[in-house]
Amino acid sequence: MKYTAKVKTEDQLSTVLADENSEALMLDYALIKSIPAMDERKGKKIFISMPEVLRELRAESVAGNLRQLFEEKDFPDKGLPVACSNRNLSRPDGVVIKNIDEIGFVKKCGLFENVIGDAFLYAYNCRAVSFYKNEFPGMKFILSDELTDDENAELVKRSGLKPEEFFYKIYGHQVLMVTNQCFQKNYGGCKNDDGIHRVDFFDEKENRFIAVSKCREGACEILSGRPVLMLDKQKEILEKFGKINFLLDFTIESKKETERILSLIQKENPEKMDGISRGHHYRGID
Numbered sequence: 001m002k003y004t005a006k007v008k009t010e011d012q013l014s015t016v017l018a019d020e021n022s023e024a025l026m027l028d029y030a031l032i033k034s035i036p037a038m039d040e041r042k043g044k045k046i047f048i049s050m051p052e053v054l055r056e057l058r059a060e061s062v063a064g065n066l067r068q069l070f071e072e073k074d075f076p077d078k079g080l081p082v083a084c085s086n087r088n089l090s091r092p093d094g095v096v097i098k099n100i101d102e103i104g105f106v107k108k109c110g111l112f113e114n115v116i117g118d119a120f121l122y123a124y125n126c127r128a129v130s131f132y133k134n135e136f137p138g139m140k141f142i143l144s145d146e147l148t149d150d151e152n153a154e155l156v157k158r159s160g161l162k163p164e165e166f167f168y169k170i171y172g173h174q175v176l177m178v179t180n181q182c183f184q185k186n187y188g189g190c191k192n193d194d195g196i197h198r199v200d201f202f203d204e205k206e207n208r209f210i211a212v213s214k215c216r217e218g219a220c221e222i223l224s225g226r227p228v229l230m231l232d233k234q235k236e237i238l239e240k241f242g243k244i245n246f247l248l249d250f251t252i253e254s255k256k257e258t259e260r261i262l263s264l265i266q267k268e269n270p271e272k273m274d275g276i277s278r279g280h281h282y283r284g285i286d
Contacts, residue, residue, distance in 0.1 A: 001234065001265050004167060005248040006049070006096075008196060008212075010034060011255035016248075017044065019262050026096050026116070030196065030214060032065055035090040047116060049096040052178045052219045054105060066095075066109050097121060103135055116167075117141045120175065129159045142167040142247060145174050145228075149281045153240050163242035170230040170237070171261055172249025173210065173223040174279055182220050183211035191215055198252055200225070210252060223251060228279035231265050 005016045008028040016022045017036060024045035027035060035046055048069065054062060069091055094114025097106055099121060106115065119142040123129050132139050143152045143166055156166055183199040184191060191197055199211040208225030230237065237244065248265070250258055 001246065003170075003246040003248055003265065005250060006172070007031070007250050008252075009250075012250045012253060012258050015255055015258045015262070016250070017041070021262070021266065024093075027092070029062075032069075035069075035092055037090045045094070045114075046090075046092045047094045047096050047114070048092045049118070050098050050102045050106070052098050052120075052221065053180075054099075054102055059105065063105070063109055066106075066111070070109070070111060103132075107135065112136055113138055115139045119143065119145050119169065120178075123155075125155065126158045126160075129155070129161070133161075140165045140167065140245075142169065145169065146280060148283070149237070149240060156241060156244070163244040166241070167245045167247040168230075168237055168241060169228070169247045169249050170234070170265070171227060172247075173225075173227045173251050175221050176209070176224060177222040179220050179222065182213045182215075184213040184215075184220075212252060221251075224277065224279075226277040228281070229276040230278070230281060231261075233281075234265075 002021055002023050004024040004026065005012075005022055006026040006028075007013045007016055008030070010031070013025065013027065013031060013034060013036075016025055017040070020042075022044055024047065026047045026049050028049055029051045032048060035048065051058070051062065094116065095106060095111060096116045096118050097103060098118045113136075115136040115138070117123055117132055117139060121132075121141075123132065123141050124144055124147060129141065132141075143155075147155070152168075156163055182190070183201070184197040187199060188197070197213045197215070199213070200208060201211065202208055210223040210225055211220055212223060213220045234246070237246075246265075248261060250261075253261065
């Protein structure tokens with residue numbers, strides 16, 4: 001099975017890049033200096049994900065990096081600064097935008113092609129999808145984690161777009177919240193580095209959640225403790241949606257765990273993993 005993968009760590013990047021079944025990778029912004037060179041990509045498309053939160057004080061730095069990535073001649077606004085110290089960044093094929101704020105930012109940077117809307121971006125109905133397509137005619141979308149499969153299938157059908165213009169997440173820990181409150185800083189001490197730090201915590205019902213802090217970005221993602229898994233429903237998904245793109249969303253997985261998931265998706269009847277969830281694929285949010 002061919003797939004696209006979102007990756008957050010160097011180990012995940014190298015593992016997915018080496019897999020012959022991966023067609024494209026969406027790299028976390030923290031991996032901006034690790035974008036593979038053209039001769040290392042083996043024909044795979046590479047997208048760089050925008051930050052979860054893009055504050056004004058950081059916007060100039062991000063704009064400078066994008067200007068280098070996509071070459072200065074691509075940018076109509078010559079006032080954008082060059083802020084990245086690494087002048088040899090490899091050019092990606094496009095960007096993933098996380099929120100509506102970044103639409104104007106990306107447009108100002110002169111990027112109109114190969115834009116993907118993240119599941120966090122509001123796109124729950126045809127009007128929203130149409131709005132984004134007017135801004136970026138070639139835009140593709142990661143289907144929302146908040147809608148059921150029936151609702152997402154109806155959205156794809158009514159949008160008038162092809163199934164190939166959407167991504168269906170078949171594996172990944174769902175992002176429940178993005179906050180400025182850093183669990184690592186509050187409970188373990190500030191690391192103040194470029195790393196991604198994990199803290200597990202539980203609610204009063206003993207449900208596990210995972211806080212993933214990015215010190216440099218000043219953002220902390222709260223993830224579901226159980227990954228959403230639909231690897232064993234590939235046939236059902238294709239019958240409902242048509243030829244849709246499959247997406248693997250790697251966040252906290254180690255190299256070994258990443259390799260296990262990649263091996264599972266190629267099996268005709270993937271073994272069931274312990275501690276998994278179906279998310280909102282069948283039951284919506286009440």
